[in-house]
Amino acid sequence: MLSLMWRGLGILKEEWQLTPQAVQIVLACLHHQFHALKIRCSAYEQQLAIMRQQAIQIEDLKAEVAELRERLSQNSRNSSRPPSSDQLSHQPRVEKRPTGRRRGAQVGHQGHGRRLKPTAELDHIVELRPVSCAQCGQLLMGYDPLPERHQVSEIPPSKAEVTEYRRHTLCCLACGAKNQAQWPKQMPKASFGPRAQAIIGYLTGRLGASHRDTAEVLEVLHGLRMSVGSISAMQQQVSQALAEPVAAAQQFVQQQQSQYVDETGWQQSGQRKWLWVNATRDVTIFKVLSGRRSSDAQEIIRESAKGVITTDRYGAYNWLRARRRQLCWAHLRRDFQAMVERGTDSAQIGQELLELSKEMFRLWYEARDGTLSRREFAVALQPIQRQVKKLLEAGSRSGHRKTGRTCQRIMKVEKCLWTFVRVEGVEPTNNTAEQSLRRAVLWRRRSFGTRSARGSEFVERILTAVTTLRQQGRDVLEYLSAVCCSVLSDEASQGLIPDSS
Numbered sequence: 001m002l003s004l005m006w007r008g009l010g011i012l013k014e015e016w017q018l019t020p021q022a023v024q025i026v027l028a029c030l031h032h033q034f035h036a037l038k039i040r041c042s043a044y045e046q047q048l049a050i051m052r053q054q055a056i057q058i059e060d061l062k063a064e065v066a067e068l069r070e071r072l073s074q075n076s077r078n079s080s081r082p083p084s085s086d087q088l089s090h091q092p093r094v095e096k097r098p099t100g101r102r103r104g105a106q107v108g109h110q111g112h113g114r115r116l117k118p119t120a121e122l123d124h125i126v127e128l129r130p131v132s133c134a135q136c137g138q139l140l141m142g143y144d145p146l147p148e149r150h151q152v153s154e155i156p157p158s159k160a161e162v163t164e165y166r167r168h169t170l171c172c173l174a175c176g177a178k179n180q181a182q183w184p185k186q187m188p189k190a191s192f193g194p195r196a197q198a199i200i201g202y203l204t205g206r207l208g209a210s211h212r213d214t215a216e217v218l219e220v221l222h223g224l225r226m227s228v229g230s231i232s233a234m235q236q237q238v239s240q241a242l243a244e245p246v247a248a249a250q251q252f253v254q255q256q257q258s259q260y261v262d263e264t265g266w267q268q269s270g271q272r273k274w275l276w277v278n279a280t281r282d283v284t285i286f287k288v289l290s291g292r293r294s295s296d297a298q299e300i301i302r303e304s305a306k307g308v309i310t311t312d313r314y315g316a317y318n319w320l321r322a323r324r325r326q327l328c329w330a331h332l333r334r335d336f337q338a339m340v341e342r343g344t345d346s347a348q349i350g351q352e353l354l355e356l357s358k359e360m361f362r363l364w365y366e367a368r369d370g371t372l373s374r375r376e377f378a379v380a381l382q383p384i385q386r387q388v389k390k391l392l393e394a395g396s397r398s399g400h401r402k403t404g405r406t407c408q409r410i411m412k413v414e415k416c417l418w419t420f421v422r423v424e425g426v427e428p429t430n431n432t433a434e435q436s437l438r439r440a441v442l443w444r445r446r447s448f449g450t451r452s453a454r455g456s457e458f459v460e461r462i463l464t465a466v467t468t469l470r471q472q473g474r475d476v477l478e479y480l481s482a483v484c485c486s487v488l489s490d491e492a493s494q495g496l497i498p499d500s501s
Contacts, residue, residue: 063401066342116151160196160224186488192234194484196224200231201238202477205462208442235458241483241493242461249283249464249496254305256280258426261300261311262433263292264441267449268456275444275459276300279436282471282498286440286463288456294319308419308426310433313409322415328430332410332417333357339395339403346403349395356384356391364420364428378421385418436467468496 119125130140165187169180188194196218203209203217211228218224226234253259259278266275266288274292278285278300289296297316301309310326311317317325336357339350360381367377392414395407410417420426440463450456469476479494486493 067402114151116149122151158222160218160222185490188488190233190237192226192230194488195481197234197237197241197484198477198480200234201462201480204231204235205238205458206466206476208439208446210446232455235462236454237487238480238484239454239458239461241480241487242465244493245483245496246285246461246464249468250285250287252497253278253280253283253285254302255307256283257307257423259301259307259309260427260430260433260436261297261309261317262430262437264437264444266440266444266456268453269451273449273456275437275440277433277436277440279432279467282468283496284436284464284467284471286436286460286467288450288460292316308423310427310430312430313413318413322413323419325413325416326419326426326428327413327416328428329357329360329417330429330431335406335410339400339406342400342403344398344400346395346398346400349391349398349403349407353388353391353395356388360384361428374424381418381421388417389414439463439467465496472498 129144132139165183167181167183169178171178190197199218200214203214204211209217211231214231215226215228218226259280261276261278263274263276266273268288274289274296276287276289276292276296276299278287285300287300289299292314294316298319301317301320303319308324308326309317309320310328311320312328312331333354336350336353339346340354341347342350363372363377363380363384366372367374372380389411392407392411396404396411398404398407420428440459443459443463450459465479466476469479483493
């Protein structure tokens, strides 16, 4: 630049015959203009850098707004949120067309009234016979072989029985020693018997009644007054009675062919805990742990145990081998629905994945019902498996960053998508575990968790017992009564494991 300026000055000096003083003036003006131009270019560069930085911030803000909008539109169909958290606008509306028929039972409908019990099961029979003729007044005789019958069921008043044990001390007439009688082994150490303990466990653990509601029920129905602290103490009695059967159930579950594992948040003394569940066909166990890490998952799922574990995509289960893990397709369908709602190329990929999953479930239902053999089922799924892989690869290259990450993570555990095809008895969803957790979630919302480690222990054991007994069709109250009685008699507790015979 300077050499060009000097050459220009030389030309001006020769053609215009400028004096040295004039050249100096021109040179000073040019130097001033050059310095001003340099400052202006530097300002332009700074403005350009600021604009680039603002453009980057704008793109980041756009991504953040898009993510916030996606969070705002999350519901049970496109995320792991429960249906109870859905707003009314997110709930599917079912519009019924008017049929023109009146409400209630239609003409010709066969009613389903209460069936009459056989005579052997009745407690009282009241015979009603007319004495005289209503028309002529003549005395009536005879027997009606088919009388009209009407049965009324009533619950008799039930009052708690109070038994007082009196231990006497007698003095020996020969030596003068005092002798005191021994308390019987069958006598409960607490102020309430085993059936009262079982009823408290049933009301709180099965029906979800609070401590105060349980106290009210016992007083209103049985005339038994009990404080809230006594109810908590009786819960601990039930918990101790269930300790041995629950421990055996935990070992049984970890050896089953198909296991369904999930977790949900839990509060204990204001601290964040996690309630884990491992559900099988006949037995389901619960466990309150301090976290939801891989080490916590290994307390519920033994690495040396057998069977296939069905889970969601949470990273705490990534230590499981692919041949032992099945990913939940219900969770995957929510991911696919979220892709659809993001728009652009993500929508098409998500829609096609939803259609393929719908076809997969249709085939699986047929295989489960026996319409398709296992071999036919596996063959029919092969083109679906190839297409799903192709779409996931395309989704990993999607312009939407979140869709790309989701597809990449699913591809890392792709083998876990199809374990249910290879192993019979394994379901493609984790609905079994989620359904088992519903009672615990309601308990958490009602009581805000527990206040001590012993309270959490009672939750683990009573939920394990109640859920398992209902799976097996056994009477919950009778089982709890038998278990509490076995503690008094030092007999072996009844187990929760079903009889293999």
